[in-house]
Amino acid sequence: MRQSTRGDGAAPGCAVARGAxxxxxxxxxxxxxxxxxxxxxxxxxxxxxxxxxxxxxxxxxxxxxxxxxxxxxxxxxxxxxxxxxxxxxxxxxxxxxxxxxxxxxxxxxxxxxxxxxxxxxxxxxxxxxxxxxxxxxxxxxxxxxxxxxxxxxxxxxxxxxxxxxxxxxxxxxxxxxxxxxxxxxxxxxxxxxxSLRERTGDAVLLAQAFSHRLSERYGKPFKALHPETIAFLESYAWPGNVRELENMIHREYLFGDGPAIHITQPDRHRAHGHACAAAAATHAAQDFKSAKATAVMQFERTYLLEILTRAGGNVSAAARLAGKERSAFCRLIRKHWPAGMGCHEP
Ligand SMILES: Nc1ncnc2c1ncn2[C@@H]1O[C@H](COP(=O)(O)OP(=O)(O)OP(=O)(O)O)[C@@H](O)[C@H]1O
Ligand SMILES: [Mg+2]
The missing domain is CATH 3.40.50.300 (P-loop containing nucleotide triphosphate hydrolases)
Known part of the structure; x- marks a missing residue:
């Protein structure tokens, strides 16, 4: 509840209220x-x-x-x-x-x-x-x-x-x-x-702007939108509106593997209660032990992505949020992403 000091980098081609x-x-x-x-x-x-x-x-x-x-x-x-x-x-x-x-x-x-x-x-x-x-x-x-x-x-x-x-x-x-x-x-x-559903064309414009902003924030290259991402952004109903879009782009910018933002379904990195039920149904094809191991792997991956996003990609901060030693947290990260996702940093 303090005075705002918000303000990030401008994205090209974005309409803003004059002076805003x-x-x-x-x-x-x-x-x-x-x-x-x-x-x-x-x-x-x-x-x-x-x-x-x-x-x-x-x-x-x-x-x-x-x-x-x-x-x-x-x-x-x-x-x-x-x-x-x-x-x-x-x-x-x-x-x-x-x-x-x-x-x-x-x-x-x-x-x-x-x-x-x-x-x-x-x-x-x-x-x-x-x-x-x-x-x-x-x-x-x-x-x-x-x-x-x-x-x-x-x-x-x-x-x-x-x-x-x-x-x-x-x-x-x-x-x-x-x-x-x-x-x-x-x-x-x-x-x-x-709502974002009513705003034809704006999801793509916003996604590009957010990717620009993130590249400035993290000092990393701009990631363009993959053509499939554009198709998804234009067809999705956006129940969480701009916040949902912003979070989605943030996660994908930080943790997506390729040079472009590639999203083809909502919150593909996130855990959902109903997704658990669906996963349980899928896993029923496996024996209990392997199904549980798969579910744990999926949970760990989703959890790590979520907590790293919350910590703005900072591994030490994410480890603190997770209540784990940085070294143990890094081991967990490397289990899922051998490249280490910044875990080699001091
Ligand atoms: N037109 C926009 N351009 C750029 N960023 C936007 C725009 N609209 C919303 N955002 C971003 O989306 C996020 C959600 O915006 P905000 O908190 O203002 O929404 P809200 O309507 O107050 O949501 P809630 O009802 O959940 O409190 C913020 O990070 C905000 O910066
Ligand atoms: Mg609000």
């Missing part, structure tokens, strides 16, 4: 260009914005773009995950507390609203707000006044609020699961981010 180059809103499809126009417009005024879209469509990125394109760009951008704040800490997290406000409050805390003063507060996953949080937030949105826990005076924060939701907030409101007064306060400007 550090926030890399990549995409050229008509559906996405329409959303980009709304993002630019939202940045030019100071009203509350509601950003809706499926998971991984770029809602947080869009909120950052709005902030950094707006006059508030030099003040903090503070994201708050609404579902993650425990109710008993809610007011203290949002509004801060004075010293001695409760037993553990040895120091005063400014709170997220205070941190965002002059800048932008992103209420992320707003659909996960409890009823009580909704009331607390509504009160704040009415006049931007709040009181620190244990404080005697009321304060005012000059904060622009952006809310984001994975769910259809209007439907939740109609069903009585979200307060309508809060919904109307939030939904002054609305930006709907299209």
């Amino acid at each position: 180059r550090d926030h890399r809103l990549i995409g050229e499809s008509p559906a996405f260009v329409e959303a980009l126009a709304l993002i630019s417009k939202s940045a030019q005024c100071d009203a509350t914005v509601l950003i809706e879209g499926e998971t991984g469509t770029g809602k947080e990125l869009a909120a950052r773009a709005i902030h950094y394109l707006s006059v508030r760009r030099d003040a903090p951008f503070i994201p708050v995950n609404c579902g993650a704040i425990p109710e008993n800490l809610l007011e203290s997290e949002l509004y801060g507390h004075v010293r001695g406000a409760y037993t553990d409050a040895r120091e005063a805390s400014i709170g997220l609203v205070g941190q965002a003063d002059g800048g932008t507060l992103l209420l992320d996953e707003i659909e996960a707000m409890t009823q009580r949080t909704q009331i607390v937030m509504l009160r704040f949105l009415q006049d931007h006044q709040y009181r620190m826990v244990g404080g005697k005076t009321s304060r005012r924060a000059d904060v622009r609020v952006i809310a984001s939701s994975n769910a259809d907030l209007e439907a939740l409101t109609n069903e009585g699961r979200f307060r309508s007064d809060l919904y109307f306060r939030l939904n002054v400007l609305a930006v709907r981010l299209p």
